[in-house]
Amino acid sequence: MKDFFATFKHDTWVMPYLRKYKKLLALTLFLGLMTFFCGSALMFNSGYLISKAARHPYNILMIYVPIVLTRAFGIGRPAFRYAERITSHNWVLRIVSDFRKKLYQAVEKQAVAIRQNFQTGDVLSLLADDIDHIENLYLRTVFPTVIALMMYVLIVIALGYFSWWFGLLMLLLLGLIVIVMPLLSVLVNGARETQSRAIQQTFYTQLTDAVMGLGDWLISGRRADFNARQAAPIDEIAQLRRADHQFQWWRDFTIQLIFGVICLALMVWSSFYWTSNRDSANWIAAFVLSVFPLVDAFQSVSQGVSEWPSYQRSIVRVNDLDTAPVDDHDQTILTEPFSVLRVGQIDFRYPAGQRQIFNQLSLTLKAGEKLALLGPSGTGKSTLLKLILGDLQPDAGTIQLNDVPIAHLQNERAQLFGVLDQQPYLFNTTIMNNVRMGNLQATDDQVKAALEAVELAPMIDALPDGYDTMVAEGGARFSGGERQRLALARILLQDAPIIILDEPTVSLDPITEAHLLATVFRVLHDKTILWVTHHLAGINYVDQVRFLEDGQFDMAGTPQELYATAPRFKRLYDLDQGRD
Amino acid sequence: MFDPALFKLPGMRRLTVILALLAVIEGICIIIQAQFMSVAIVGLWHLKALGTVLQPMLIFAIAWTMRQLLVVVKNKLMYPVVEKTTGDLRRQVMQKLYDLGPSYVAKTGTGNVVTTALEGIDKVQTYLMLVVIKVIDMMVIPWVILIYIAWLRWREALFLLAIFPLIILFMIILGYAAQAKADRQYVGYQRMSNHFVDTLRGLPTLKQLGLSKRYAENVYQVSEGYRKQTLAVIKIAMLSTFALDFFTTLSIAVVAVFLGFGLIDGSITLLPALVILVLSPDYFLPLRTFASDYHATLNGKNAFAAVQKMLALPIATDRDQLGDQPLAWQADSTLSLQQVAFSYDDAQPALSQLNIQAHGYQRIGIIGASGSGKSTLINLLGGFLTPTAGHGTIKVNGQTVTHLNQTAWQQSFFYIPQNPYLFHATLAENIAFYQPDAGLSAIGAAADKAGLTAWIKTLPDGLNTAIGEGSRGVSGGQAQRIALARAFLDKSRKILLFDEPTAHLDIETEAALKQTILPVLDDHLVFFATHRLHWINQMDYVLVVDHGQIVEQGTPTELTAHDGAYVQLRNEMGGGK
């Protein structure tokens, strides 16, 4: 319980949306209520109808009203149910639209951090799933529970109107079904859910191990070990499921028994209350029969509520996202054309990291210069690029463009920097649209010219749909080199003065790499380029080389100078050229 | 509706009979319960005292309890069979996976394989649990009830009988209409539902392009479009539920009115009328519960079919042509491939006319542009791929084999790809993967030779630190060193297959790693696919691959002298300025 309230204490995702679209929500609940009301009323009315008819009224008009009502309720139930389904989905999907926008904005704020914290992008799918999850929370838990509770209150009040003690009895009996049983379910299920998640996780890990490491298993010849490893979680899962099912069966059984008791109680009550004369006795069948359609409505509450622990996780996770709006009143723009980038004696350490990544590092890059940044992986090359882009702030020192601190130029970033990294993202739309993202004002001809410049035109012309070809998810239909070229075309359209290249050729083979680098430096010849690279192919394209090691530059110079003076550079260069 | 494959499951036939019998008993309980509840109500209706109806009330209570108990009993009977079936399925899937090997995973995708084995079988479990009992209930209980109603009064029974096929007919018709409409919208619909994840993943790029803020509105608009489309589909899809609902409730209403008229003209008395009225919802109940789980059933059925399909795939035979003990590869051992070919999907051959003669502790480099077939060749040598049947011959030590997926062969080599897989286990377990019985000191020594000692010192638990997916990150260079440590630990495997082990590393890591790799190459037969030229200097024989063929082979000196594909490739690779 405490847990339940703690979840919503600082909630900005679930509660506020119950208030938004209030009318639609009220309509949904009303329709849901009417569905069950009609179901129950149909049996109530039918019971009355035949009891009354059995008294042989001399005029058929005496039962005319119940006949009409019977038909009305008979049609009303499916109609209300249908309408309820549509409105509830409509409501939930509206919320989902809001959620998505909100989630997008939250993620947008930390776009860069997300990419590096969660390399695979799994977390993004996870967050997207969370939203679907909250969607189910409404449809499977909130609506049925609220509707059942409303029914509960109405029934108790209605019966209490006839006789208060019987109303009280129903308050108790139905309370067992709509309150006690669901709470019990959530308690039992909550404990099991944690355990189940742990087992599922081991199973998942072992399975992934088995699948991804299958080649190793095969050549190791350890077939028996392989089978034995998989068997344990299989049995554990089975055991857990068994306990789960057992609980559900007996819970449902208990609920049904309570309904049986309610039925009996109604008969007993009727025998006191409705047997004063023949007319009132006609109501007995009505009351007793109206119980059965309610079973459906009340029984589903326990199941819905028991799913709460899994929803809770999603709610907590989205609430952990920082959704506060960013403050950008200190932003300015660069008035003169870019002339120099200065990194002045910066220190940097990741808040979570133990290592000082940079120590009094300085770097100056003038307009038009081309600089290559090398160093073993993990030394902080990408970190330096993030500092320069303003995604991270140095602990000490300054980073300026023409004397304006980079932190104040964030709104203008896309006009200043073009970035090509290891895996440029291609959106699942046409080639044309993807490239045009570099500059939304670009005409078709400009886009085509950019694609021509990066030497993709022949390839695209050969495609059946040409420039309107869909690139498929993640650009899957193109090779690594082609994807880089598409991204390069995008950067050409963007036309920013400074180009940041973060190991764009890392996943390419040497021939593709050589061709791509030739294109990059040809089309970007008039730009300022800061190029992080992992080996020395194409190093002669740049004017300056810097080696980053232990937070400082330990080699600097033109490639020719370094080859002549630094033995380490010479050795690596020769290795790269295959001369070792 | 009832999958014939279900009946092939062990114990299912017997169970079906038992469940059907229990369903008959359940039907009878339902009748007794309705009958005696009605007796009690009619008693009260006749203004009799409570004491006179206590007996029927008691019988009602017993029948009601029995009925609910039967539900539990049926589940309890069903569950062990389901549990055993799904447990067996999981085990069979895992064994099959082992037999199918990595080429199956490569073709199907890791994600799909994991999904089939995990969620797929979960769905199968739900499916089995739901479908069998519900279908049997649906085929038994309504008829038991109907017979009783008919015995009471045939007219209402006839009406209820007639409405049953009508409902199913309407559900089917509307179901098809919904399907057709859903199919038509599916493409756009799918794209919209994926759009969100696509946008989130592309966010860093959007930010770089200065579009990220503006895109929030786009996300909202697309989502709203998605909502409208979804609603359009739901409106139709829900029609079939509506039809079911409509006909069942309306039927009850009609029956009630019929009975009302019957009572007025005296052709029936209250008791049977009430019994019929009470029974009619129960007559439809099995159909309704079946329909409400229809989608879960459908998913389960598809998952079941997918698992069955995987289990039916053919597996490699003749894996013991070289015996089942590891080969002792020696200085005079030979491997020969003559005119061997391979194709991925029986279309164009990916490799053709392969002629390779390897012997003793040769070091054979395999070079070629990307896509030329280097990895395919290595996988063929490792036996992960099976050569086209009837093409050429493969001989190991003079013994002809149909493929290299030989138990003995596979236990004689190490395979080191670009990204060696690290198991979710401790570092020591990872190193000792091929030698699970190795002692800690031997593992430590191997790790030391692989140049891991300095790194291990920084780890909290040294060799016992957990690594692998989700645990401590391991860099690409370190992963290669762990794979090399495996080779240092197990000296009995004398053959090494490398597939571009350093392609993704930075030049300094590569240079350092090379110093570690070189000693491993001694006294081994080595196949080394690479596009990093400097490795060629360590090879004593080179195969140049282009478009799936070996276009040139010889010692590096021979090839350099001969101005052919090798020289041309070197020039291109050294390219740039």
Ligand SMILES: Nc1ncnc2c1ncn2[C@@H]1O[C@H](COP(=O)(O)OP(=O)(O)O)[C@@H](O)[C@H]1O
């Ligand atoms: N978000 C982060 N939090 C903590 N440490 C990080 C983070 N991102 C990177 N690091 C660490 O900082 C170091 C430098 O990383 P990076 O700049 O990506 O290196 P490079 O690009 O040179 O390979 C690495 O040791 C890395 O583990």
Ligand SMILES: Nc1ncnc2c1ncn2[C@@H]1O[C@H](COP(=O)(O)OP(=O)(O)O)[C@@H](O)[C@H]1O
């Ligand atoms: N699983 C596969 N299914 C179908 N074709 C494949 C598969 N793997 C590779 N190919 C194709 O086979 C050819 C050779 O690929 P590969 O052996 O990976 O080349 P390399 O390793 O030299 O880069 C390529 O044309 C590639 O597209």
Ligand SMILES: [Mg+2]
């Ligand atoms: Mg980096």
Ligand SMILES: [Mg+2]
């Ligand atoms: Mg390859």
